[in-house]
Amino acid sequence: MSQPIRLKTPLADADVEKLQAGDKVLLTGVIYTGRDAAHKRLFDLLKEGKPLPVDLKGQIIYYVGPAPAKPGQAIGSAGPTTSGRMDAYSPKLMEIGLKGMIGKGMRKKEVVEAMKKYKAVYFAATGGAGALLAKAIKKAQVVAYEDLGPEAINQLEVVDFPVIVVNDTQGNDLYQQGMQQYAR
Amino acid sequence: MREINAKQITEVVRKLCIDSNLYLGEDVLKALDEGEKKEESPVGKEVFQQLKENARIAREEQVPICQDTGLAVLFVELGQEVHIVGGDFNAAINEGVRQGYKDGYLRKSSCHPFARTNTKDNTPAIIHLEMVPGEKIKITVAPKGGGSENMSMVNMLSPSDGIEGVKNRVVEWVKQAGSNPCPPIVVGVGVGGTFEECALTAKKALLRPLGQKNPDPQLAAMEEELLTRVNNLGIGPQGLGGRITALAVHVEMIPCHIASFPMAVNINCHAHRHKEAVI
Numbered sequence: 001m002s003q004p005i006r007l008k009t010p011l012a013d014a015d016v017e018k019l020q021a022g023d024k025v026l027l028t029g030v031i032y033t034g035r036d037a038a039h040k041r042l043f044d045l046l047k048e049g050k051p052l053p054v055d056l057k058g059q060i061i062y063y064v065g066p067a068p069a070k071p072g073q074a075i076g077s078a079g080p081t082t083s084g085r086m087d088a089y090s091p092k093l094m095e096i097g098l099k100g101m102i103g104k105g106m107r108k109k110e111v112v113e114a115m116k117k118y119k120a121v122y123f124a125a126t127g128g129a130g131a132l133l134a135k136a137i138k139k140a141q142v143v144a145y146e147d148l149g150p151e152a153i154n155q156l157e158v159v160d161f162p163v164i165v166v167n168d169t170q171g172n173d174l175y176q177q178g179m180q181q182y183a184r
Numbered sequence: 185m186r187e188i189n190a191k192q193i194t195e196v197v198r199k200l201c202i203d204s205n206l207y208l209g210e211d212v213l214k215a216l217d218e219g220e221k222k223e224e225s226p227v228g229k230e231v232f233q234q235l236k237e238n239a240r241i242a243r244e245e246q247v248p249i250c251q252d253t254g255l256a257v258l259f260v261e262l263g264q265e266v267h268i269v270g271g272d273f274n275a276a277i278n279e280g281v282r283q284g285y286k287d288g289y290l291r292k293s294s295c296h297p298f299a300r301t302n303t304k305d306n307t308p309a310i311i312h313l314e315m316v317p318g319e320k321i322k323i324t325v326a327p328k329g330g331g332s333e334n335m336s337m338v339n340m341l342s343p344s345d346g347i348e349g350v351k352n353r354v355v356e357w358v359k360q361a362g363s364n365p366c367p368p369i370v371v372g373v374g375v376g377g378t379f380e381e382c383a384l385t386a387k388k389a390l391l392r393p394l395g396q397k398n399p400d401p402q403l404a405a406m407e408e409e410l411l412t413r414v415n416n417l418g419i420g421p422q423g424l425g426g427r428i429t430a431l432a433v434h435v436e437m438i439p440c441h442i443a444s445f446p447m448a449v450n451i452n453c454h455a456h457r458h459k460e461a462v463i
Contacts (some may be wrong), residue, residue: 178425
């Protein structure tokens, strides 16, 4: 088993270009949460040529709608949601500088192509391991769209947040590779 | 005739909502242990370890296993000798869901389909009511996450498709779902009935304890074959490649119309949650 790569956010092109599908990565720094409703709002703002509530250059969006924090917790359980629902919006966000996405499940061809074009990567976190993943999130603060409840955009401070590279900047796909290796 | 107060129903539903989201069943924990042993992929083994560790944290720290604490799906078996007093039955259940999701720090995931505005208390609950003999109420709460629920289907086959047609479609469907429903999954298959009853049958199949086969030998054999074929797809834990894509396949069957051959698939992720109580 290869040793995980430690990465600090924000990410530069050089950081993401060295990543390969299958690499285990531990992320430290600020990342942003965003899922269906928040993505639609960001996308609509970009269409109208308006500024976004957060600067996404070099940033990572984590597709998650956390459970509410209990007293004393930084955040409630916080595992990834299915990424495919964000496919319609992701290429546009990469065009303006988004460098990473964390979720689970397959991405459309257009999204994989956009990752090659704009130099970005797609990471998977373990779906359904929300209690475990929340341990790596030290701080959470709503920075936009509080009215969306669990779908609000949060700024998270993470330390050694465990992910694995599914799609890299060369167009490789860990889901396809893994399935081919083990199919009978 | 036995009187049951609506407040008691609310209290039971409240507790079941919390318990089902915090405490993974012994049958699932055992299936995760067995899955870890059988898994050949190193990354897959690691996923199993993470899921077991996650279940331990959830149990010990009393936090949800998964942030998607689901829509509250309830199966209620209402004894025909029961008289509910002190309130409205449906309102009592929804109040239990409201309190459970608030007090348990569970995520509220119910929203308006078009506007996508959150109802903010995870109601309305999805209630499946069945009247049975006796003077008790059995309530099962089975929170259903969106990621796995989205990978559901109903297919009105032709009778000429036969049992092979059903099996092939189940395998194709799981392959297409791939990494989306958070494998290792539990596959519920419903065969027969009408369009809506078939879907409900697939969902009910998920309630059977893991490790328990269908008592009908033909269906038990079908379950075993489907599990082998699904696991041969190589999707593996989290879709990262591996031997264990599903922990179990459960098939339930009911009679259908002479012209029809409905089948449905309902998938649960490894956070295979349900808790029941009898009042």
